[in-house]
Amino acid sequence: MPEATKSHTDVQYQDEGEIFEIFQQKMRKDTAPRHGGNLRAPDSELALHYAREFYGRREESDRLWVVPRAMLWEISDPTQPVPHALTGAMVPQQDIQTTFAVFGRAQAGAPLAWILDLPETTLSGAVEAAAQLAQQSVPPYRRLWLCPRSAILELADSDLLHPPLDRSYRRLAGYNIREKLRTARQHGQPSLQGSEEKDDDEA
Amino acid sequence: MAIKEDEEVRVELFREYVRHGGKVEATDWMPAEYRQSLIRFIEMHANSELMGVLPERDWIMRAPTIQRKLALTAKIQDEAGHAELLYRLVEDLGKPRSACLEDLIAGRGKFHNAFHYRTGSWADIGIIAWLVDAAAIVSQNALRDSSYAPYARTMQKICWEESFHVMHGRDAVLTMVNGTSRQREMVQEALNRWWPVLMVFHGPDTPPEKDRDLQWRIKSKTNEELRQEFLSTQVPRLREIGLVIPDPELRYDEEQGRWLYSEPNWDELRAIARNQGPATAERIAFRRLTYEEGRWVRDLMRH
Numbered sequence: 001m002p003e004a005t006k007s008h009t010d011v012q013y014q015d016e017g018e019i020f021e022i023f024q025q026k027m028r029k030d031t032a033p034r035h036g037g038n039l040r041a042p043d044s045e046l047a048l049h050y051a052r053e054f055y056g057r058r059e060e061s062d063r064l065w066v067v068p069r070a071m072l073w074e075i076s077d078p079t080q081p082v083p084h085a086l087t088g089a090m091v092p093q094q095d096i097q098t099t100f101a102v103f104g105r106a107q108a109g110a111p112l113a114w115i116l117d118l119p120e121t122t123l124s125g126a127v128e129a130a131a132q133l134a135q136q137s138v139p140p141y142r143r144l145w146l147c148p149r150s151a152i153l154e155l156a157d158s159d160l161l162h163p164p165l166d167r168s169y170r171r172l173a174g175y176n177i178r179e180k181l182r183t184a185r186q187h188g189q190p191s192l193q194g195s196e197e198k199d200d201d202e203a
Numbered sequence: 204m205a206i207k208e209d210e211e212v213r214v215e216l217f218r219e220y221v222r223h224g225g226k227v228e229a230t231d232w233m234p235a236e237y238r239q240s241l242i243r244f245i246e247m248h249a250n251s252e253l254m255g256v257l258p259e260r261d262w263i264m265r266a267p268t269i270q271r272k273l274a275l276t277a278k279i280q281d282e283a284g285h286a287e288l289l290y291r292l293v294e295d296l297g298k299p300r301s302a303c304l305e306d307l308i309a310g311r312g313k314f315h316n317a318f319h320y321r322t323g324s325w326a327d328i329g330i331i332a333w334l335v336d337a338a339a340i341v342s343q344n345a346l347r348d349s350s351y352a353p354y355a356r357t358m359q360k361i362c363w364e365e366s367f368h369v370m371h372g373r374d375a376v377l378t379m380v381n382g383t384s385r386q387r388e389m390v391q392e393a394l395n396r397w398w399p400v401l402m403v404f405h406g407p408d409t410p411p412e413k414d415r416d417l418q419w420r421i422k423s424k425t426n427e428e429l430r431q432e433f434l435s436t437q438v439p440r441l442r443e444i445g446l447v448i449p450d451p452e453l454r455y456d457e458e459q460g461r462w463l464y465s466e467p468n469w470d471e472l473r474a475i476a477r478n479q480g481p482a483t484a485e486r487i488a489f490r491r492l493t494y495e496e497g498r499w500v501r502d503l504m505r506h
Contacts, residue, residue, distance in 0.1 A: 016505040017504060054287060109355060183377075188444050188446075
């Protein structure tokens with residue numbers, strides 16, 4: 001991680017848990033999970049709960065993916081495919097017996113989105129295949145993330161991701177202010193202002 | 204010597220890159236000064252989200268209806284969630300969340316001026332949710348163009364939720380305006396209290412060449428541009444419902460193409476920047492109290 005980390009590595013600032021990267025597939029909007037950001041959680045179970053609160057509360061989702069940052073590799077330039085671990089604490093590669101999920105972005109600044117799962121079961125094989133895919137795509141992908149498919153925790157339970165209860169307070173009683181605004185505008189008309197006051201005092 | 208020159212060239216290239224709309228990711232190389240500016244800017248944003256819930260928290264038990272109470276608690280949860288997302292960004296740049304929180308409760312952290320004041324009535328909660336959040340949206344919309352891409356992306360989600368808050372606030376204000384004359388007075392009094400706060404919300408009219416955050420494209424618009432944008436949208440919305448903006452100088456000047464207004468009280472803003480606002484001490488003390496009370500949970504989570 002970046003140089004500036006060094007100044008804050010005192011023991012007193014050891015925050016709990018680890019970092020999880022969150023991918024969200026919004027209901028009716030997304031065709032694949034897109035990277036939303038990340039969160040810190042003591043373990044993966046709480047990470048799923050937090051992901052639902054932070055990412056799925058006001059916007060219903062079809063799918064949330066939670067991936068420990070320690071299981072992600074980045075290829076910042078697919079023309080020179082060198083994988084960099086997103087964090088220092090890395091699982092030994094030989095322990096991974098799984099296929100790999102690939103995320104990518106074609107446009108600078110856009111969120112990374114899931115592209116596909118590769119059949120390769122080694123990191124080096126997956127990196128090579130992903131880099132090839134990135135360059136063949138139109139437009140080419142400019143940045144990639146890879147993670148073992150087995151590292152993705154998925155929440156796709158519609159009871160939890162779009163329950164009616166959540167939708168009810170998303171727009172509590174609705175904020176259709178048209179009628180209210182029409183009434184309120186009468187207070188803004190100078191000719192009415194004096195008489196309005198009297199009406200209310202009588203009421 | 205050669206290494207130092209290389210570094211300078213690299214910083215200059217980076218400067219050119221962001222000036223032309225280049226995007227920077229968390230794992231990319233960036234100059235130390237850019238990193239420090241990002242940490243300072245986003246940390247203050249995160250602190251503001253966290254401190255911003257305290258004036259509203261005071262009104263949960265006093266909300267006039269169950270619907271308002273639910274909407275208020277939902278807004279508070281949104282803001283606390285925003286704080287968490289923003290502290291994560293700061294942490295990835297090198298300053299842990301706990302270091303930010305320790306600075307905050309020690310009185311070393313900065314947060315937005317609006318949250319250094321006390322609230323007077325329920326009307327204040329409507330005015331805050333409408334106008335403080337609208338002022339914040341103006342800033343945050345401009346941050347969607349930030350050179351720091353993770354911040355720009357986080358702003359998409361935050362703006363989406365802030366727009367609910369504005370609707371919630373405007374709805375509460377309209378309801379009171381349509382109520383009794385006493386309720387209308389309460390709204391007018393709240394506007395009188397908050398207008399001076401709103402006029403300094405976006406900061407002084409700093410020339411672009413002196414605004415370092417603008418130079419790095421951390422933000423994309425000047426303070427004055429943001430204030431003008433806020434006035435253009437909200438002044439007509441306040442006037443159309445009969446509210447009087449407490450500034451006799453406020454008017455749109457067609458020739459200059461901008462809003463003119465009385466000189467705001469910058470001394471008060473400077474005092475707040477030193478954490479010496481009217482309610483600063485009690486707000487920080489309350490944050491310290493909740494931080495201490497929650498310590499056992501954090502300790503438990505570490506094991």
